[in-house]
Amino acid sequence: MIKFEHVGLRYGIGPEVLSDITFTLEQGSFHFLCGPSGAGKSSLMTLLYLGRKCSRGQIHMMGKDTGKLKRDELAELRQKIGVVFQDFRLLPHLSAFDNAALPLRISGVSEKKIKNHVEELLDWVGLGDCMKRLPATLSGGQQQRIAVARAVIANPRLLLADEPTGNLDDETSMKLMGLFEQLNKMGTTILIATHSTQILDRLPHRRLILNQGHLDIFDPNAQSTEPPKMPEFLHA
Amino acid sequence: MIKFEHVGLRYGIGPEVLSDITFTLEQGSFHFLCGPSGAGKSSLMTLLYLGRKCSRGQIHMMGKDTGKLKRDELAELRQKIGVVFQDFRLLPHLSAFDNAALPLRISGVSEKKIKNHVEELLDWVGLGDCMKRLPATLSGGQQQRIAVARAVIANPRLLLADEPTGNLDDETSMKLMGLFEQLNKMGTTILIATHSTQILDRLPHRRLILNQGHLDIFDPNAQSTEPPKMPEFLHA
Amino acid sequence: MPKSPIHHHIFSIAHRKSGYDIPLHTRLGTEFLVLLIALMTYLLLLSASGSIGLGHMADKWVSGLENAMTIEIPASENAQKQAEKLAEKLPKIDYVKTARVLTQSDIGDMLSPWLGNDTSVLSDLPLPTLVSVELTKRTPATTLSIKNTVNSTAPEAIVDSHEVWLVDLLKLTNGLRVTALIVFGLILFVTSFVIAGAVRSRMAMHQRELELLHTMGATDKYISLQFIRYIFSQTTKGLGFGVLAGLMTFIFFAVFTNQSTGTLPELKMGQIDWIILASIPFLLLVIGTFTARQTVYSVLNEMP
Amino acid sequence: MPKSPIHHHIFSIAHRKSGYDIPLHTRLGTEFLVLLIALMTYLLLLSASGSIGLGHMADKWVSGLENAMTIEIPASENAQKQAEKLAEKLPKIDYVKTARVLTQSDIGDMLSPWLGNDTSVLSDLPLPTLVSVELTKRTPATTLSIKNTVNSTAPEAIVDSHEVWLVDLLKLTNGLRVTALIVFGLILFVTSFVIAGAVRSRMAMHQRELELLHTMGATDKYISLQFIRYIFSQTTKGLGFGVLAGLMTFIFFAVFTNQSTGTLPELKMGQIDWIILASIPFLLLVIGTFTARQTVYSVLNEMP
Ligand SMILES: Nc1ncnc2c1ncn2[C@@H]1O[C@H](COP(=O)(O)OP(=O)(O)OP(=O)(O)O)[C@@H](O)[C@H]1O
C-alpha cells in the first residue's frame, strides 16, 4: 500500500525535519503515529497525502512511484486519500454540510447521493441539526467532527488523521475510533497521529514512533509496555 | 473576583447556549471547566474575556459590573485578562516573537523590556529557536505553546485557557500545567477548560461542570470520585 | 459596503453558491474588477467609434477637398459674365461634375462673421465672384485643363485647388488613426494585465482554500473552472455597464449634434462600423477569459 | 502581482512592520486605493485649473468686449476722412481711452481666411473702414455720446457695441464655472466615499485580527491609529502620483500652447491660483484621514 524508502524532508532551506525514513504500511493495516510535539508527525502526514514532495528518497503508494506521476494521476490518487487535518481546515464560507460534501463533489457524485450520504454521516457524528451552519458558529469539537466526516465520506482507501480527537470528550473520541475501526475492517488503511494516552492505552494497534526525524515501530501486542526499537517488527 | 448572576447567552436568534448560570470565582482560585463537546465551555470563556455581552443576567469582574463599563474601561479590564484560545488565534503575518509580544505592545511596554521578557518565556516553553518564524511554519503543538506564552506574558490577573494542551504531548502538557500553578501561586485566578483525563486525574482543583447549558461545581478533594451536584460547595 | 462578517456568521444560514467552493462571489474587491472592465469597455468603445468617426470625417473632408476647386475672379465689371462663361465651359472637361457661380448671398453667409449681418453693407462691397467646381475624380490632366480654360476665359482669376491643405489633412488624419489604434491596443493590454492581476490576487486571498481543494484531489480543471466562471461573470457585468455607458454617450452625442447649428461634423456610422463596435465586448470577454485561464493554470502549476 | 503566500511563509523570516499589528501594508488591494486617489487628485487638479483658467479667459474676453466698440463706415469716398475725424473726436468723450482707424492690412488679416492671402486681391476690394474704440469703462452715457458723435460725423456708420455677445458669454462662462464646481464637489464626495469603502473592506478582511486585538484590550485608539496611518500613507502616495501627473499635463500643455499658432487662449495662472491648486492635495489628505477615522470608529463601535 505505502512504501517509504530513505525519505527525507526539509522545508525551504531549513534543516531536515524527517531524515532517512523507511517503512511499509500494508493494505488494510491500522497504525498510530506518536512522538513529542514538533517531532514531524504532521510533516510525515503531509508527505502521505501528497501535499508536498519529499526532498529525497522515494514514496510508493498504491503500487505507484509518486515521484513519477503526472498532475492528473496525482489528483486521482489524492481522491482516494481521506485526511483529518490537525487544524481542521474547514472552508469558512461553506456550511457544515457543504464542507463534508466536498470530496464527493470533487469526484463528481450526483447531488442526490451526496445529500443522502452526508446527512446520514453528520447525523451519526451528532451534528444532525448543525448541517446548515458555518464552521465559525460551531464549537471546537463540532468542527473536528465535521473534519472527520469530510475525511471518511468518500470511503477512502487510505485514511490519515492528525490528532482527530484533540478537542473531543472521551465518549465522542471512542465513538470516532470505533468508526475508524469499522472502516479499517472494510479494507481502509488507517494512520492516526495522536498524543492521547487514553486512546493508545485502549487500542492495541501498532505504533510508528517519531523522534527527532527518525522512525521506530512498536507493537503493544507483542511486547507488553516496553520502549520501542524492536528489529523483529521492522522485518515483519 | 468573578461573579455570574443568572447569566444566559444566546447567539443571534438561536436557542440559549448558556442558561441561568450563577457562580463565583474567588481571587487566586484555580478551576477546571469540563463538559462534553458543545456544552458551552468556549461560550462561557467568551463571556469571561468580555468578547461578547451576555443576553441576560449580570457579570461582575474585579469588583465592577461589566454591563455598566465604558469602552475604555472595558479595554483596561481586558488587558488584565490572558486568554489561550481553543483555536490559538495567532496573527498569521506576525512572527512567534511578535505574536507573544502583542499584549505587552498593547499596554505600551518599552521594546527593550518586551525583548527580554518574550525571549525568556519562549525559551522556557521550548521555542527559543523558532522566534522569528511565522505561525504557519510551526507544528500544532508549537503554535499552541505560543498561544500560551501570549496569554501569560503580561502577567494577567485572570487567566483563561481553552483546551491549552490538546495538541501537546504529556510531558509538555504537565510542564505548562506547572507554569499555570506557578502563576496561580503568584495570585492569578485561573480557569482551564479541558477534556484531558490525564490532567484532571493528576491535579486536584475544583471543577466547573457544564452540561446542556447548566453549571455544577465538583470538588475532587472533598468527595472521592462521585458525580457532581453538591449543594455544600455552591455555598462555600 | 461589506458588513462585518461576524454578523453574517451569526444570523445567517450558509448558502453555497452552486458551483463555487471558493467564495469568489463575495463582495470584497469584486466591484473593482467590474468597474475596471466597465471603464475599459467604455474607453474601447469611445476610441473605436472615435477613430471610425474620424475616418469618415476625414474621408468626407478629403473627398470634399479633393473633388472640389474654387475659382476666384476679382471684382470687376465683367467678373459676373466671365464666371458664367466658366460655369458653362468647365463641365465639358472630363471628370468635372458641376461648376456653379456662387451668389451674393452664398458669399454673404461666408463673410457675415466678419462684416456683420447687415446685408446692406454687403451689397455695397464689390466682392470677388467665386465659381465652385465639383469633380468626380482629380487627375493632373483635369487640373491642367481647368487651369487652361480659366486662363483663357478669365485671366485675372485664381484657381484654388486646395493642394497644400490636402497633404496636411491626410497627415493629420493618419496620425490620429494610428494614435487611436495604439490607444486601443494599449487598453486591451492593460485590461488583460489587470485581469491577470485580479486573478492572482484572488488566488492569493484564497490560497488556503485552493490548497485544500488541491490536496483533496481536485484537478486543475475543477479549480480553474471556478475562477474562469467568476472572471467571466465579472467581465460580463463590467461589459454590460461599459456598453450601457457607451450607448448613453452615443445617444447624448446624437441629440447634441442634432440640436447644434451644424458646425460639428456628423458621425454617421455604417453597418460594418456597428459590427466592429459590437464585436469589442466579445473581444474583451475572450481576452479576459483566456487571460484568467492562463493565469490560474500558471499559479496552480506551482502547487505540487 | 502578489506572490503565492506559501512561498513567503516557507522561505522568509517574518518582519513585523513597525507600528502595524495588522498586515495593512501587504500588497493585496493596496494598488487600487493609491491608483484611485491618484486619479482623483489628477481630476481635481484638472477641474480646478480648468475652472480657474476658464475664469481668466472669460474675464479677458468679457473685458475685451465690454471695453471695446467697433464703428463700421461703409466704403465710400470720404469714409477714410470720416474715420480719421472720429478717431480724433471720440477720445474726448469720458471713459474713452483710444480710438484707432484700422489699416487695410488689419482688415486684410481678418479677411484672409475667406479671400486668400493674395494681397493684390485685397487692395482691389473696397472694404469698409473700421474704427476700433477702447473704453476704460462702459456707461450708458458714454455709449450715447459715442453714438451721437458717430451720427453727426459719419451718418452712414454703424456702431457695434457687442451687447448680445456679452450676455451670452457671461451666461456660458457662469454655467461652466458652476459645472466645474459641481464636478469638484462630486469628486471630493466620491473620494471620501471610496476611502470609507476601502477602510471598511480592509477591516472586514482583517476582522479576525481586529477582534483579537480588541479582545486583548487594545483601545479603539490603538487600533484606529493603524488604519489611519495606513490610509494616510496610501493617500499620500496617491497624491504624489496625481500631482506628478497633473504637473506633467501642465508642462505638456504649456509646451503645446507655446508651439501653437496662438489661437488657443493662454492659461496664465496668478499666485492665488497656484495656492488654490497647491491646497487641493492637502484638502484631499485631510478629508481622507478624517473619513478613515470616522469609518474605523463606527466599525469598531459595533464590537462589544
Ligand atoms: N511549513 C513549515 N515550514 C518550516 N518548518 C516547518 C513547517 N511545518 C513544520 N515545520 C517544522 O517542522 C518540525 C515538525 O513539524 P510537525 O508539524 O511535523 O510536527 P508534529 O510532530 O506534527 O508536532 P505537533 O505534535 O506539535 O503537531 C517542527 O520543528 C516545525 O517547526
Ligand SMILES: Nc1ncnc2c1ncn2[C@@H]1O[C@H](COP(=O)(O)OP(=O)(O)OP(=O)(O)O)[C@@H](O)[C@H]1O
Ligand atoms: N458563534 C456562534 N454562533 C452560533 N452558535 C454558536 C456559536 N459558537 C458556538 N455556538 C454553539 O453553542 C454551543 C456551545 O458551543 P461552545 O463552543 O461553547 O462549546 P464547547 O463546550 O466549547 O465545545 P467543545 O468542547 O467542542 O469546544 C454549540 O452548540 C455551538 O454550536
Ligand SMILES: [Mg+2]
Ligand atoms: Mg502536528
Ligand SMILES: [Mg+2]
Ligand atoms: Mg470549545
